[in-house]
Amino acid sequence: KQKMSLAGTQQLMKEQDEQLDEISQIAQNLHYHAQDIEAEADRQDEMLRDLGDDMSRAQEKMNFVMKRLSKLLKSTDTKALTTVIILFLILLVLMFLCFAQVNSSSLHNF
Numbered sequence: 001k002q003k004m005s006l007a008g009t010q011q012l013m014k015e016q017d018e019q020l021d022e023i024s025q026i027a028q029n030l031h032y033h034a035q036d037i038e039a040e041a042d043r044q045d046e047m048l049r050d051l052g053d054d055m056s057r058a059q060e061k062m063n064f065v066m067k068r069l070s071k072l073l074k075s076t077d078t079k080a081l082t083t084v085i086i087l088f089l090i091l092l093v094l095m096f097l098c099f100a101q102v103n104s105s106s107l108h109n110f
Helices: 002-074 079-106
Strands: none
Touching: 002 079
């Protein structure tokens, strides 16, 4: 009886050791995954900061343009306003022509 009990205890200890080894391997894998997630989060954080910086610069440029446009629109100089309107109309015509060209070339591809 004592040999069986000793053999059973040894078998139980062996199974527990195997289970602990599996748990240790799982914990190690989780650690590696956590490190990968942290590295990815750091990369995305950096990209978001860069995007925020780019947005700030774009906002500053937009504010500058809006101030200049506001100043121009408040101006009583009719020559400047006429020039702006003519240039705007030319821009619209050019955009329309480019759009029409793109549409006609895409229709020919079918």
